[in-house]
Amino acid sequence: MASGRNARSPGGRKARARIPEPVPEIVDEPVAGLAPRRAALEAVAELLGQGRALALDDALAGAGARAGVAGPDAALARAIATATFRRLGFLKAALAARLAEGLPEDEPRFLALLATGAAQILDLSVPDHAAVDLAVRLAKAEPRLRHRAGLVNAVLRRIAREAEEIRAAETNPLADNTPDWLRQRWIAAYGRESAERIARAHLSGAAIDITVPAGADRWADMLAAVLLPTGSLRLSDTRTPVAELPGFVEGAWWVQDAAAAIPARLLHVRPNERVADLCAAPGGKTAQLAAAGAAVTAVDRSGPRLRRLSENLGRLSLEAKIVVADALDLDEPPFDAVLLDAPCSATGTIRRHPDVAWTKSEADIGRLVALQERLLDKAADLLKPGGRLVYCTCSLEREEGEEQVARFLDRHPDFALDPVRPDEIGGLSGLIDAAGHLRTLPSGEPAMDGFFASRLLKRA
Numbered sequence: 001m002a003s004g005r006n007a008r009s010p011g012g013r014k015a016r017a018r019i020p021e022p023v024p025e026i027v028d029e030p031v032a033g034l035a036p037r038r039a040a041l042e043a044v045a046e047l048l049g050q051g052r053a054l055a056l057d058d059a060l061a062g063a064g065a066r067a068g069v070a071g072p073d074a075a076l077a078r079a080i081a082t083a084t085f086r087r088l089g090f091l092k093a094a095l096a097a098r099l100a101e102g103l104p105e106d107e108p109r110f111l112a113l114l115a116t117g118a119a120q121i122l123d124l125s126v127p128d129h130a131a132v133d134l135a136v137r138l139a140k141a142e143p144r145l146r147h148r149a150g151l152v153n154a155v156l157r158r159i160a161r162e163a164e165e166i167r168a169a170e171t172n173p174l175a176d177n178t179p180d181w182l183r184q185r186w187i188a189a190y191g192r193e194s195a196e197r198i199a200r201a202h203l204s205g206a207a208i209d210i211t212v213p214a215g216a217d218r219w220a221d222m223l224a225a226v227l228l229p230t231g232s233l234r235l236s237d238t239r240t241p242v243a244e245l246p247g248f249v250e251g252a253w254w255v256q257d258a259a260a261a262i263p264a265r266l267l268h269v270r271p272n273e274r275v276a277d278l279c280a281a282p283g284g285k286t287a288q289l290a291a292a293g294a295a296v297t298a299v300d301r302s303g304p305r306l307r308r309l310s311e312n313l314g315r316l317s318l319e320a321k322i323v324v325a326d327a328l329d330l331d332e333p334p335f336d337a338v339l340l341d342a343p344c345s346a347t348g349t350i351r352r353h354p355d356v357a358w359t360k361s362e363a364d365i366g367r368l369v370a371l372q373e374r375l376l377d378k379a380a381d382l383l384k385p386g387g388r389l390v391y392c393t394c395s396l397e398r399e400e401g402e403e404q405v406a407r408f409l410d411r412h413p414d415f416a417l418d419p420v421r422p423d424e425i426g427g428l429s430g431l432i433d434a435a436g437h438l439r440t441l442p443s444g445e446p447a448m449d450g451f452f453a454s455r456l457l458k459r460a
């Protein structure tokens with residue numbers, strides 16, 4: 001792994017790249033391994049260039065289709081792009097220290113080409129020469145980058161030569177690999193030590209957890225999985241594609257992070273209760289509510305995402321009433337219970353989606369907080385007196401969690417907080433704050449996505 005600190009050191013500055021190495025000749029024929037690199041480059045450049053509106057998954061889907069990659073090549077493109085964003089701070093510093101002119105932040109394609117190349121050399125088990133040669137080919141194939149092919153060759157060769165030193169250098173992921181605005185927020189919210197643990201947790205990917213509505217012990221044996229205290233199973237076999245594991249095709253379980261599985265459980269739905277899942281797609285929580293026997297109305301404003309929800313429920317032989325609508329416009333009789341898994345900054349999912357750290361901004365949080373507030377007020381209206389509301393987000397930001405709920409309770413004196421109890425979450429009392437909210441962290445034990453959840457009762 002690259003070291004930003006090392007890369008910025010005077011040692012990094014004293015020997016600049018001078019383009020001495022021979023640049024490989026380009027032959028105009030299909031080259032093994034080029035298409036996934038092109039897809040990764042396109043997706044990373046797209047996010048670095050215009051960022052905010054796009055998720056890496058969507059950028060990869062588009063770039064992969066244009067580059068004609070599928071199967072293992074698509075997986076390689078994803079691995080390269082994910083590795084690039086996971087350590088983008090380190091990679092940029094390592095590259096900048098080896099470029100006489102520094103790293104041009106206003107040239108996203110050049111930056112993406114170098115960063116994806118460096119990520120392959122430092123973090124993936126790709127032969128160095130393949131990473132360098134294919135990056136040079138990509139540069140030569142682009143009129144805007146062609147004149148820099150020699151520089152790409154020189155810098156990436158140098159990264160390869162100095163890889164051991166770069167990886168071995170001590171690193172502090174909070175200082176070197178977390179954008180300033182997030183670092184400040186996490187230190188303010190959690191303290192420096194916890195913020196450092198969170199940033200360190202982001203250097204690794206996440207485990208694969210599954211939700212099993214029935215027979216968890218039996219499935220734990222069959223899948224060689226660990227039963228977590230909260231009731232989810234954590235797979236130890238991460239090499240077999242999930243769809244090939246026993247029970248997937250039959251719809252016995254579904255993939256869902258252990259933290260994401262907690263909020264729906266906090267509703268304690270009973271058979272035939274009318275329950276609204278207001279931001280439902282792709283449907284992990286809808287499936288939990290439906291599996292518990294509730295009559296679920298699953299609402300989402302995204303048609304394509306609801307199609308995935310419908311397919312997922314179909315595989316699981318579960319049913320819900322599916323409504324494509326803006327939840328703010330929903331016109332339905334009052335519900336016994338409402339789940340609001342609100343759109344959020346998703347900073348709790350950076351282990352899985354490292355692009356989030358680099359493409360979201362403080363302005364996004366302000367916009368999302370305003371939307372969450374309106375959705376919460378709507379959820380309150382949709383609830384019967386005596387009904388339960390669970391509000392949750394996969395965000396580490398307090399404005400989207402604790403502070404959002406505090407403001408809701410100020411606006412709604414007819415609601416009261418119903419604190420989460422340790423016995424509801426397998427005795428993990430450390431996940432409950434003094435007010436009774438659930439707060440999970442990627443750096444916790446067990447490690448989970450960063451989730452916030454709060455249960456609110458409407459007075460009868």
Ligand SMILES: C[S@@+](CC[C@H](N)C(=O)[O-])C[C@H]1O[C@@H](n2cnc3c(N)ncnc32)[C@H](O)[C@@H]1O
Pocket residue numbers: 278279280281282283284285286299300301302305325326327328341342343344
């Ligand atoms: C965090 S995701 C939901 C994940 C889902 N609950 C699950 O467990 O699979 C947020 C969802 O909110 C939807 N959304 C955003 N704004 C909305 C709105 N105003 N009305 C309805 N859905 C909305 C998005 O399309 C997205 O699918």
